[in-house]
Amino acid sequence: MNAAVLDAAGSGFASRNRALNEWVAEVARLTLPDRIHWCDGSQAEYDALLAQMQQEGTLLPLDTETHPGCWLHRSDPHDVARVEHLTFVCTENQAAAGPNNHWMAPAEAHARMDALFKGCMRGRTLYVVPYCMGPIDSPLARCGVEITDSPYVVANMRLMTRMGAAALVRIEEEGRKSDATFVKGLHSIGELDPERRFIMHFPEELSIKSYGSGYGGNALLGKKCHALRIASWQAQQEGWLAEHMLIVGIENPEGETHYIAAAFPSACGKTNLAMLIPPESYREKGWKVWTVGDDICWMRPGADGRLYAINPEAGYFGVAPGTGANSNANALASIQRDTIYTNVALTRDNQPWWEGLDGRVPATDWQGKPYDPANGPAAHPNSRFTVSARQCPSYSQRAEDAQGVPISAIVFGGRRASLVPLVFEARDWTHGVLIGAAMGSETTAAAAGAVGVMRRDPMAMKPFCGYNFADYFSHWLSFDQAGAKLPKIFHVNWFRKGDDGKFLWPGFGDNLRVLEWIIGRVKGEAGAVETPIGHLPAANHLDLDGIALSDEASAKLFGFDPAGWQAEFDSIGEYLDGYGRRMPQALKDEQRRIAAGLA
Ligand code: SAT
Ligand code: MN
Numbered sequence: 001m002n003a004a005v006l007d008a009a010g011s012g013f014a015s016r017n018r019a020l021n022e023w024v025a026e027v028a029r030l031t032l033p034d035r036i037h038w039c040d041g042s043q044a045e046y047d048a049l050l051a052q053m054q055q056e057g058t059l060l061p062l063d064t065e066t067h068p069g070c071w072l073h074r075s076d077p078h079d080v081a082r083v084e085h086l087t088f089v090c091t092e093n094q095a096a097a098g099p100n101n102h103w104m105a106p107a108e109a110h111a112r113m114d115a116l117f118k119g120c121m122r123g124r125t126l127y128v129v130p131y132c133m134g135p136i137d138s139p140l141a142r143c144g145v146e147i148t149d150s151p152y153v154v155a156n157m158r159l160m161t162r163m164g165a166a167a168l169v170r171i172e173e174e175g176r177k178s179d180a181t182f183v184k185g186l187h188s189i190g191e192l193d194p195e196r197r198f199i200m201h202f203p204e205e206l207s208i209k210s211y212g213s214g215y216g217g218n219a220l221l222g223k224k225c226h227a228l229r230i231a232s233w234q235a236q237q238e239g240w241l242a243e244h245m246l247i248v249g250i251e252n253p254e255g256e257t258h259y260i261a262a263a264f265p266s267a268c269g270k271t272n273l274a275m276l277i278p279p280e281s282y283r284e285k286g287w288k289v290w291t292v293g294d295d296i297c298w299m300r301p302g303a304d305g306r307l308y309a310i311n312p313e314a315g316y317f318g319v320a321p322g323t324g325a326n327s328n329a330n331a332l333a334s335i336q337r338d339t340i341y342t343n344v345a346l347t348r349d350n351q352p353w354w355e356g357l358d359g360r361v362p363a364t365d366w367q368g369k370p371y372d373p374a375n376g377p378a379a380h381p382n383s384r385f386t387v388s389a390r391q392c393p394s395y396s397q398r399a400e401d402a403q404g405v406p407i408s409a410i411v412f413g414g415r416r417a418s419l420v421p422l423v424f425e426a427r428d429w430t431h432g433v434l435i436g437a438a439m440g441s442e443t444t445a446a447a448a449g450a451v452g453v454m455r456r457d458p459m460a461m462k463p464f465c466g467y468n469f470a471d472y473f474s475h476w477l478s479f480d481q482a483g484a485k486l487p488k489i490f491h492v493n494w495f496r497k498g499d500d501g502k503f504l505w506p507g508f509g510d511n512l513r514v515l516e517w518i519i520g521r522v523k524g525e526a527g528a529v530e531t532p533i534g535h536l537p538a539a540n541h542l543d544l545d546g547i548a549l550s551d552e553a554s555a556k557l558f559g560f561d562p563a564g565w566q567a568e569f570d571s572i573g574e575y576l577d578g579y580g581r582r583m584p585q586a587l588k589d590e591q592r593r594i595a596a597g598l599a
Pocket of ligand 2: 267
């Protein structure tokens with residue numbers, strides 16, 4: 001054992017931040033671990049954790065020839081996705097959490113959680129995981145500490161965040177200036193009992209308590225819990241934005257790079273768009289794509305009035321199924337080594353496998369049983385890979401830029417089988433905020449519950465906004481100030497289907513054709529047609545060379561159906577009214593203006 005380990009009684013290693021030391025001691029008194037381990041984030045520590053999990057049987061080594069440094073973790077079969085119905089925002093005043101969140105009074109939530117945490121780490125190690133969300137030297141970055149009893153969580157946090165000694169130094173330095181600047185996240189896998197599982201957020205205290213799940217967004221507290229739910233609250237108070245967005249750099253043949261931030265719900269292709277490989281004709285002309293982030297974006301206005309963005313994460317926790325040579329060759333290349341797989345299937349020769357991966361066939365399903373198609377897919381539909389962002393061939397060096405990248409365009413999008421065209425542009429910022437607020441999407445396997453049900457998912461933040469959506473929309477509107485040079489806002493829909501139920505747009509690499517039009521609009525070069533719902537391209541405004549669209553596809557992807565949109569705007573109006581008087585008038589006025597234009 002190294003020097004950073006001390007017994008639960010307390011002596012030995014501690015940090016130079018008193019609030020942190022006191023919190024660790026207090027948690028240890030409640031949870032009664034056998035050991036405490038302060039994580040330094042080193043390779044040796046990571047290797048030791050992996051070896052320990054291998055010994056315990058919770059991590060299985062994959063073929064070391066084809067997949068060096070790769071591991072499979074099988075989670076409990078009842079613990080495979082985020083649990084939105086067990087996720088709460090606990091503010092003193094219920095209205096602050098809003099109708100978009102489940103709410104519990106902080107005192108009650110603490111009492112419930114502390115009862116669960118009582119003695120839960122007996123026989124276990126308590127890991128103290130200091131982490132930094134964002135480049136360690138970035139003024140936009142924020143730190144947190146997760147306490148967990150799961151070595152799987154520690155290993156994933158090392159891939160997903162800047163975890164360990166450097167983060168602790170930043171926390172100590174910030175602690176000298178003011179108290180409790182870091183987010184406190186307490187996590188235990190508990191008994192993995194769905195009946196004893198809660199994810200609680202206390203934005204006013206900058207703290208999180210999560211019990212009973214070891215899975216992704218429930219357990220890696222730096223991700224959705226901190227970087228979205230708590231950070232969105234902090235951002236509202238401090239004048240920035242914490243968003244469920246990828247960040248991608250598009251370099252044109254002239255060598256000019258535009259950064260685009262795009263919000264899509266979980267499992268709707270953020271990772272694929274962030275790592276897009278241009279169609280061959282674009283590659284020949286010199287187009288390049290640079291990945292800054294695939295899931296979360298923190299943005300704030302810079303001195304020049306533009307919005308600057310960082311990716312607070314350092315890794316990807318991507319959906320495996322559907323990741324293939326055609327859909328996302330960059331992701332596939334990234335995960336050939338030093339990757340943790342969760343709930344994928346295995347081939348006979350111990351390679352990871354999922355639906356959408358060509359070539360080999362599965363032998364063992366995600367639960368470790370011999371594969372039988374009668375039992376459903378071989379890989380769980382929400383199976384994942386965790387990998388360091390640096391392993392991505394399209395990784396952008398600007399992801400390390402402390403000042404962030406300037407954002408040229410913001411894109412909203414969901415899964416909409418009908419009505420919504422391929423792309424349209426907002427007239428101005430207020431209209432763009434309405435487009436984001438009105439976003440709808442069909443649900444996916446990323447969260448427990450029914451799949452394919454259309455729901456409103458404003459700005460893809462329905463499961464992640466740590467406060468009242470009405471206040472969140474007001475906050476978005478507030479960026480439209482004198483001197484601001486805001487990005488243009490767009491809406492896209494890659495998922496429009498034809499009468500035969502098949503997708504009308506090829507998607508993936510061909511989405512660059514849409515991004516090119518978006519950049520063209522930003523530069524004032526590309527054409528568009530004005531409609532009540534915004535500016536739409538006609539088919540000839542996009543470069544469609546090399547793809548064959550049927551007449552039905554062209555009509556639906558570039559068309560606009562007034563009667564359908566009238567009904568949509570009635571439904572949007574009802575949705576906004578659901579937030580009562582808190583909903584900003586400017587947004588309601590915008591909805592009415594467009595509805596009137598459609599009538
Ligand atoms: O499980 S996660 O929340 O980390 C992934 C997602 O749903 O976006
Ligand atoms: Mn996500």
